[in-house]
Amino acid sequence: MIKLNPNVASVEGFQAAGVHAGLKKDGALDFALIASESDCATAGVFTRNMVKAAPVLLGMERLQRDAQRIRAVAINTISANACTGAEGLTNARAMADNVAARLGVAPEQVLVMSTGVIGTHLPMDKIRRGAELAGDALGNHWREAAAAMMTTDTRPKLASVTVESTQGTYTLAGVVKGAGMIAPNMATMLSVIVTDAKLAQPDVQRALNAATRHSYNRIVVDGDTSTNDTVFLLSNGASGVDIADDHGLSQIQRALDMLAQHLAQAVVRDGEGVTKFVTLNITNAESEAAAERIGQTIGASVLTKSAFYGSDANWGRIVAAAGRANAPFDPDRSSLWVESGESVSESEPGLLIFRSGTPTDYLEDDAAAIMAAPSISFTLDCGMGDGRAIIWTCDISHDYISINGDYRS
Amino acid sequence: MIKLNPNVASVEGFQAAGVHAGLKKDGALDFALIASESDCATAGVFTRNMVKAAPVLLGMERLQRDAQRIRAVAINTISANACTGAEGLTNARAMADNVAARLGVAPEQVLVMSTGVIGTHLPMDKIRRGAELAGDALGNHWREAAAAMMTTDTRPKLASVTVESTQGTYTLAGVVKGAGMIAPNMATMLSVIVTDAKLAQPDVQRALNAATRHSYNRIVVDGDTSTNDTVFLLSNGASGVDIADDHGLSQIQRALDMLAQHLAQAVVRDGEGVTKFVTLNITNAESEAAAERIGQTIGASVLTKSAFYGSDANWGRIVAAAGRANAPFDPDRSSLWVESGESVSESEPGLLIFRSGTPTDYLEDDAAAIMAAPSISFTLDCGMGDGRAIIWTCDISHDYISINGDYRS
Numbered sequence: 050m051i052k053l054n055p056n057v058a059s060v061e062g063f064q065a066a067g068v069h070a071g072l073k074k075d076g077a078l079d080f081a082l083i084a085s086e087s088d089c090a091t092a093g094v095f096t097r098n099m100v101k102a103a104p105v106l107l108g109m110e111r112l113q114r115d116a117q118r119i120r121a122v123a124i125n126t127i128s129a130n131a132c133t134g135a136e137g138l139t140n141a142r143a144m145a146d147n148v149a150a151r152l153g154v155a156p157e158q159v160l161v162m163s164t165g166v167i168g169t170h171l172p173m174d175k176i177r178r179g180a181e182l183a184g185d186a187l188g189n190h191w192r193e194a195a196a197a198m199m200t201t202d203t204r205p206k207l208a209s210v211t212v213e214s215t216q217g218t219y220t221l222a223g224v225v226k227g228a229g230m231i232a233p234n235m236a237t238m239l240s241v242i243v244t245d246a247k248l249a250q251p252d253v254q255r256a257l258n259a260a261t262r263h264s265y266n267r268i269v270v271d272g273d274t275s276t277n278d279t280v281f282l283l284s285n286g287a288s289g290v291d292i293a294d295d296h297g298l299s300q301i302q303r304a305l306d307m308l309a310q311h312l313a314q315a316v317v318r319d320g321e322g323v324t325k326f327v328t329l330n331i332t333n334a335e336s337e338a339a340a341e342r343i344g345q346t347i348g349a350s351v352l353t354k355s356a357f358y359g360s361d362a363n364w365g366r367i368v369a370a371a372g373r374a375n376a377p378f379d380p381d382r383s384s385l386w387v388e389s390g391e392s393v394s395e396s397e398p399g400l401l402i403f404r405s406g407t408p409t410d411y412l413e414d415d416a417a418a419i420m421a422a423p424s425i426s427f428t429l430d431c432g433m434g435d436g437r438a439i440i441w442t443c444d445i446s447h448d449y450i451s452i453n454g455d456y457r458s
Numbered sequence: 459m460i461k462l463n464p465n466v467a468s469v470e471g472f473q474a475a476g477v478h479a480g481l482k483k484d485g486a487l488d489f490a491l492i493a494s495e496s497d498c499a500t501a502g503v504f505t506r507n508m509v510k511a512a513p514v515l516l517g518m519e520r521l522q523r524d525a526q527r528i529r530a531v532a533i534n535t536i537s538a539n540a541c542t543g544a545e546g547l548t549n550a551r552a553m554a555d556n557v558a559a560r561l562g563v564a565p566e567q568v569l570v571m572s573t574g575v576i577g578t579h580l581p582m583d584k585i586r587r588g589a590e591l592a593g594d595a596l597g598n599h600w601r602e603a604a605a606a607m608m609t610t611d612t613r614p615k616l617a618s619v620t621v622e623s624t625q626g627t628y629t630l631a632g633v634v635k636g637a638g639m640i641a642p643n644m645a646t647m648l649s650v651i652v653t654d655a656k657l658a659q660p661d662v663q664r665a666l667n668a669a670t671r672h673s674y675n676r677i678v679v680d681g682d683t684s685t686n687d688t689v690f691l692l693s694n695g696a697s698g699v700d701i702a703d704d705h706g707l708s709q710i711q712r713a714l715d716m717l718a719q720h721l722a723q724a725v726v727r728d729g730e731g732v733t734k735f736v737t738l739n740i741t742n743a744e745s746e747a748a749a750e751r752i753g754q755t756i757g758a759s760v761l762t763k764s765a766f767y768g769s770d771a772n773w774g775r776i777v778a779a780a781g782r783a784n785a786p787f788d789p790d791r792s793s794l795w796v797e798s799g800e801s802v803s804e805s806e807p808g809l810l811i812f813r814s815g816t817p818t819d820y821l822e823d824d825a826a827a828i829m830a831a832p833s834i835s836f837t838l839d840c841g842m843g844d845g846r847a848i849i850w851t852c853d854i855s856h857d858y859i860s861i862n863g864d865y866r867s
Contacts, residue, residue: 132789167773
């Protein structure tokens with residue numbers, strides 16, 4: 050049995066903390082630490098941006114060298130430590146060194162993440178203080194850890210999944226930050242997921258890749274891809290449940306997918322200035338990749354997002370966005386439905402507004418009533434093949450512009 | 459000598475009109491007609507969106523069949539006649555038929571353009587009235603024609619270029635509409651350019667292709683690509699200047715480039731809710747195509763555009779956008795300058811804020827003073843090759859969201 054909990058109670062052998070290290074001016078939590086009492090088989094998925102922040106480069110290097118013995122992940126806000134050259138890499142290493150010294154582990158066993166403004170150097174005195182304070186504060190403080198990762202996020206985002214397997218019970222728990230800059234390719238955010246199940250490192254990486262594809266890579270807030278995007282998955286085996294057979298792997302994959310999708314959707318719900326949660330259900334595209342591209346292009350279109358914000362059933366913009374997605378698409382074979390809510394009905398997914406290339410005679414008032422809901426789902430049947438993908442996205446509001454117009458001030 | 463005029467006086471053998479046909483509710487001009495007294499060698503450049511509006515399909519078909527005898531272009535607003543299936547195509551043909559009957563030419567000699575909401579059928583009674591009224595009103599009414607193309611545009615956009623060649627004087631004149639949905643690939647808008655110089659049809663197409671690449675394809679308002687984008691170039695030869703040799707072709711290309719760039723920039727300046735005109739000068743990219751992609755990705759990033767709006771020199775977002783442009787890019791070889799104004803200085807293009815992968819020690823106040831100007835230019839040296847491109851773009855403001863949130867209401 051797999052059960053989702055919108056919180057984290059505890060995970061065997063892991064501890065978490067979130068402290069105020071002086072990075073944020075208002076005294077808010079700004080430095081997070083997640084640590085394991087024993088070595089973790091660890092996987093990472095990183096931004097595809099050509100511009101990779103120093104902590105991303107360091108994380109890639111460390112996991113490539115030895116992904117079997119990771120003990121901790123530390124996260125700071127305010128400075129993204131991106132576009133900071135050699136000094137940035139030195140600072141990322143020093144941040145890991147400080148955490149390693151406090152925890153009594155080797156520097157190579159610590160991973161770091163940074164989020165905030167690009168092009169500013171880490172304030173190392175505050176980073177050192179953060180490492181000390183967070184080391185002191187370690188406990189079951191998952192909510193504080195999630196809060197300490199926040200930038201323009203309005204609330205901490207965390208969840209856990211408990212799995213009752215034939216070998217016993219184990220837990221997966223995750224924290225995530227990310228509000229703007231959430232893009233099609235590897236959603237922009239930082240996420241750390243841990244499990245007390247035991248997995249071989251290649252299985253950790255395979256499971257994380259698959260879960261990321263169907264969660265973080267399927268959300269769109271503003272279409273930008275950050276320099277810092279990273280998801281880590283750490284497995285310490287402290288539950289005593291050893292997962293090696295197909296059945297066990299398939300079960301933990303389902304649990305991880307559920308957790309990652311919940312966290313990814315939480316990022317969209319907390320997107321900058323978001324007023325609508327939009328589900329784009331792309332069906333019968335030429336391939337799964339085509340369905341993804343079509344959904345992501347619709348989700349990233351500011352014209353489409355503006356119409357969502359205005360509760361305007363301007364479906365023409367959706368079809369037009371599908372047409373420029375660099376994927377096979379033929380409007381004359383396509384149909385579009387809209388319904389309120391988040392779940393997508395399989396048989397008749399709401400109001401049919403566009404069928405085989407032309408608008409139906411739906412009533413504008415019916416569409417407007419659906420669009421007025423806080424959650425809207427569109428189903429676009431491309432009539433070309435069996436590729437499908439669900440993309441979660443949101444509107445763009447006046448508040449998004451305000452938040453991003455003066456983010457640094 | 460080539461001289462640009464921000465208006466159109468007259469072009470030999472061409473007439474224009476803009477009338478109110480009852481399409482717009484407020485009595486504003488809504489139907490435009492541009493007609494030639496003699497046959498025109500004509501070229502077209504069309505949207506690359508897979509979803510092509512009926513007038514686009516009709517225009518492609520007619521120019522493919524016979525591009526030597528075009529006599530007129532008619533344009534309506536309110537309905538884009540896109541996603542309208544077979545009925546849409548029938549209506550586009552009927553619109554051309556009405557204009558042809560009024561002018562006494564063959565239906566195949568008339569091209570049509572539509573702009574407005576996607577998925578609504580042309581109100582054919584009003585279209586017929588527009589054809590009648592516009593036929594009656596033909597004269598040197600270029601400003602009225604430009605005004606009658608407007609949707610969310612705030613002002614008519616037109617210009618002309620006079621060329622004194624060794625064979626005599628000839629004129630190029632153009633009108634354009636487009637405010638939102640102006641995208642990297644073939645800027646979303648409708649534009650008609652006419653010339654009384656005589657050119658062979660293949661030269662008309664070559665000249666239009668080249669001019670479009672360096673004008674309409676180099677502007678970005680919101681990154682969306684419409685279903686209706688079209689640019690036509692009509693040459694009737696009424697000036698008696700026959701252009702066939704290399705010198706003449708090179709001169710008219712310069713004149714056409716100047717006109718098309720002026721019109722394209724006018725579209726950006728009149729972009730929905732625009733408060734800043736931004737020039738992105740991408741230099742030393744791996745290729746011209748790479749420079750275009752990098753500039754277009756920066757120009758389409760809502761994060762970057764929000765920072766422009768907030769007069770925030772958040773250059774990290776510019777570098778991050780360059781990094782996700784699907785073009786070779788290495789921040790450690792890149793440098794970025796910012797200056798106020800529209801012209802780009804070659805030797806020292808303003809304030810150097812990022813050099814070889816790290817921020818310089820520029821003063822934030824100096825950058826803020828530059829960013830406060832209504833026009834800002836960035837020069838991004840990619841340090842990779844000799845590819846270059848200039849992209850013109852704008853900010854995204856609260857007004858953009860308001861305009862597009864309730865466009866249809």
